[in-house]
Amino acid sequence: MKLLLHCMHLVEAHHRANLLRSAGIHAEVRNTFLSGAVGDIPYLEAGPQVWIDDRQDAELARSVIAQAEGAPTQPDWRCKDCGEAIEGQFAQCWNCGTMRPFDDD
Numbered sequence: 001m002k003l004l005l006h007c008m009h010l011v012e013a014h015h016r017a018n019l020l021r022s023a024g025i026h027a028e029v030r031n032t033f034l035s036g037a038v039g040d041i042p043y044l045e046a047g048p049q050v051w052i053d054d055r056q057d058a059e060l061a062r063s064v065i066a067q068a069e070g071a072p073t074q075p076d077w078r079c080k081d082c083g084e085a086i087e088g089q090f091a092q093c094w095n096c097g098t099m100r101p102f103d104d105d
């Protein structure tokens, strides 16, 4: 097992562990029972932690979390060919298949 990251809140830790599991990485939340003890021991040791099974997954795990939480959300866009409104996470028009134009600004 490898300690991947410290979280501020238990909910956050579980959310991230779930993200990793859905990406096929075995993850678990530890240190949940100490959350009432903050103040007596250093915070980072008291907060909930996300651990992964295989340390070789650490890089992938970080990118999964970064992608889920850190990546800026793409704005919705309108297809220039058919005028369909497309949600930001899609790079291609579902209606006619035109790719999202790239903005250079």
Ligand SMILES: [Zn+2]
Residues within 6 Å of the ligand: 079, 080, 081, 082, 083, 084, 093, 094, 095, 096, 097, 098
């Ligand atoms: Zn279209």
